[in-house]
Amino acid sequence: MDEKDLIKEAIKAREMAYIPYSKFGVGAALLAKDGRVFRGCNIENAAYPMTNCAERTAIFKAISEGVTEFSAMAVVADTDRPCSPCGACRQVIAELCGPEMDIILTNLKGDVLKVHSEDILPGAFLPKDLE
Numbered sequence: 001m002d003e004k005d006l007i008k009e010a011i012k013a014r015e016m017a018y019i020p021y022s023k024f025g026v027g028a029a030l031l032a033k034d035g036r037v038f039r040g041c042n043i044e045n046a047a048y049p050m051t052n053c054a055e056r057t058a059i060f061k062a063i064s065e066g067v068t069e070f071s072a073m074a075v076v077a078d079t080d081r082p083c084s085p086c087g088a089c090r091q092v093i094a095e096l097c098g099p100e101m102d103i104i105l106t107n108l109k110g111d112v113l114k115v116h117s118e119d120i121l122p123g124a125f126l127p128k129d130l131e
Ligand SMILES: O=c1ccn([C@H]2C[C@H](O)[C@@H](CO)O2)c(=O)[nH]1
Pocket: 019, 022, 024, 025, 026, 041, 042, 043, 044, 051, 052, 053, 054, 055, 075, 083, 084, 085, 086, 089
């Protein structure tokens, strides 16, 4: 699966967003090293802080299926700049996706910004800090 196809998967994931409060849909598509793709959308709740972002939905789906090795994730929203993951998602990405995963940030206009997971949360608190 190439980058364009992964972005298409994220766009499809966004269509499933449950967003009665913000009306702001986000889609993510997480490509596992075994070739499987896990789609995620944001899922909101009347108790607002319970909301789960698209990125974490995709990651938690994969982890819950026993899949732990990832090569790329695409994230899309209808934003002016390529959609930027929130701090909570950056923390989860840092722990569960490894330092070198490609993250393809994009928007519906087709702007693309590629980053690596290790670059989006400098100094992340990691499992080794608990040792
Ligand atoms: O990268 C992001 C940024 C925001 N959101 C969601 C959370 C909430 O449902 C809505 C507005 O913040 O967008 C994501 O899913 N991913």
